[in-house]
């Protein structure tokens with residue numbers, strides 16, 4: 001997560017897109033202008049608002065999740081993006097080309113070039129092997145048999161299924177079948193992968209595994225994934241940004257934590273009511289640098305004690321010159337060591353607290369929680385290069401949660 005989409009390459013742009021089902025849309029536009037709701041419009045005209053006035057861009061490399069209650073327009077919106085459903089009006093630009101203006105030939109070419117779709121139902125063909133299923137779609141794209149084999153095999157390797165390439169779908173578990181579905185989506189090496197509730201049919205454990213798989217596949221890739229989900233935990237877990245839909249409208253778009261902090265309205269707020277903030281915030285989001293740090297090359301027992309007394313602190317976080325984390329020493333242990341005459345006062349080794357493992361800044365607060373109870377000191381937070389980024393104390397943790405609107409319900 002955490003793509004800075006504002007600097008990215010705009011791969012897909014949707015402008016003023018509408019889909020109105022059921023006949024001449026004219027009266028529906030009028031009524032929408034007057035602020036009338038979807039239900040009233042349906043009652044009076046028989047027309048259904050599928051999507052109204054959608055405007056957004058999706059960037060290269062991001063996972064863009066579309067969320068909303070049943071009937072809010074998620075599937076319609078995603079099917080507008082590859083014109084599986086014809087928009088009633090508006091523009092859909094794929095790599096700057098408006099697909100709503102294309103004839104069938106151009107559209108087919110554009111779809112082949114840029115897009116693939118992965119469905120919830122897996123849509124596997126029972127009479128084809130896993131490998132043939134993964135290769136399905138490549139033939140129409142005009143690849144030679146050799147290339148088809150290679151690409152399908154490489155996609156199966158990516159999802160860890162190359163060992164069952166010659167099996168038939170029915171011999172596989174649900175999770176494995178969905179992996180084949182994913183491999184088929186990947187085999188065409190799409191710039192844009194549309195995933196419609198792709199993991200919804202899976203049981204929770206396998207579903208989490210597939211989400212991890214998708215995140216892994218996205219690492220360093222500039223593929224755009226547009227993912228429909230009605231599950232907020234899933235959206236928060238995989239989405240760089242989330243679009244929330246209600247009655248065909250996109251009511252808010254943003255990074256998961258942005259939306260959670262500033263929900264646009266009560267509908268959005270209601271979505272987030274059940275969310276555990278410890279799954280949303282990362283350690284890096286809340287870590288502070290209020291604890292004493294001390295450079296390893298200068299660290300003697302007396303020098304550290306003096307600094308701790310000056311700042312009235314109990315613990316010092318010892319860092320190398322490049323700020324990589326070494327360990328935590330405590331005032332108590334320093335005192336004990338200084339009282340022991342056999343210990344050289346220039347050596348702080350005996351003052352380290354035992355087994356204080358730092359937590360990575362991209363870990364969720366959920367992962368920090370056990371350390372908070374286990375460690376006597378605030379939990380040290382580091383980046384992927386083990387550089388010190390700050391600490392999280394119990395006090396800070398609770399204060400962060402208490403700022404969240406749903407704290408009382410969840411932790412009371």
Ligand SMILES: Nc1ncnc2c1ncn2[C@@H]1O[C@H](COP(=O)(O)OP(=O)(O)OP(=O)(O)O)[C@@H](O)[C@H]1O
Nearest residue numbers: 021048049050068069070071072073074075076077
């Ligand atoms: N082919 C169609 N003809 C008429 N109305 C349709 C058609 N397809 C969708 N709708 C209506 O458009 C609205 C949006 O439906 P859509 O399937 O996009 O919602 P959704 O958010 O994907 O729902 P779900 O989560 O249940 O799949 C609904 O009111 C639906 O009844």
